[in-house]
Amino acid sequence: MGAQTRQSLEAVAQHASKAKGHTLAHVAGLFHAGRALAEHPSLLAALADHGHDSTQRATLLDGALGSLDKSARALLDDVVGLAWSEPADLLQGIEEYGIRLSVGLGDTDVLVSHLLELSRTIRAHAELQLALSDKRASADSKRSIVMALGAKSMDKVALEVAAYVAPQPRGRRASDALVDAARLACHQDGRGLAEVSVATELSAAQMKTVQQTVLKRFGTECYLDVVIAPEVIGGARIHVGDVVIDGSVDTQLNAMRLQLAG
Missing domain, CATH: 1.10.225 (NK-Lysin)
Incomplete structure (x- = not known):
């Protein structure tokens, strides 16, 4: 990922945190614009080219997406107005902005x-x-x-x-x-995402224990995505990004087998 895109994605996150009054219809309009731009690579390239000033980019959008709702267009302008390392990165910006704006529209x-x-x-x-x-x-x-x-x-x-x-x-x-x-x-939402593989459903007390374990290890609360995996046998295997906390009985048994074999 290029430096310009990295900085622009940070700006997208800031825009989303400050945005107020948007609705699902506005987000749907932003996504509609993203689908349209994906189908027209030359337009996408022109919008991502900051050799074109804001007025020129606005004219391009007016011609291609003139019927877009005013509020959705304002969201699109937030993204198009940023600098992107590659034209395709503009689509990533639209995607991330739409997802971030969707948080808070429901549960x-x-x-x-x-x-x-x-x-x-x-x-x-x-x-x-x-x-x-x-x-x-x-x-x-x-x-x-x-x-x-x-x-x-x-x-x-x-x-x-x-x-x-x-x-x-x-x-x-x-x-x-x-x-x-x-x-x-x-x-x-200010959280991480943790995949928790277990042999059977967790009780409320067990969920709390796992949440405390994750919080202590990573310093942040996480949404717990509990996945039933019979091969775990007992305990839990927790994935957060590229990090794995493996407290499963299956892994402990394998470790014991290796020790005995050694």
Whole structure:
């Protein structure tokens, strides 16, 4: 990631923290603009080229997205007005801004859990992963797949985010893009995301113990994404980013076997 993009993503986070009065319709408009720009690389390149001044970029947007809601256009202008190392990074900025703005439009825990549940559904069905990765398929057809998957099980905010992120994952697998979206939503909420693999469901007391363990280890609260994994046997395996806290009985048994073999 280039230095300009890194700085602009930090600015996006600041914009999102200060934004007030936006609605789901405004975020949906921002995502609509992102989908349109993704389909027109030359326009995307022109908007990311800061050889064009703000007036020229505004004229380009007026011609391409003149019907965009005024409030959604203001959100888009927040992103287009920043400097990006590569044209494609502008799409990342739109994605991150939309996700961050979505936090607070509903229950953040519901948003995160629904994104993660959809990610697991896609990961468990190879045909879905392939369909959402097919470069020959249109973004609209992929969006229709996501909308059909989440129509009955996801709330409106989570579905809007998923229907933007999964059909155009920007080089990632759709399932991974959804996890990234959930992680970003947690970050906007001042938390981390921890995947907790256990053999059976945790009690409230056990959840509290895991939360305290994570807080002590990382210095921040985390949303706990509890995954049932029978191979763990007992205890828990906790992933936070690239760090693993492994207190599972399975790992302890393997360690004992290695010691005995040595």
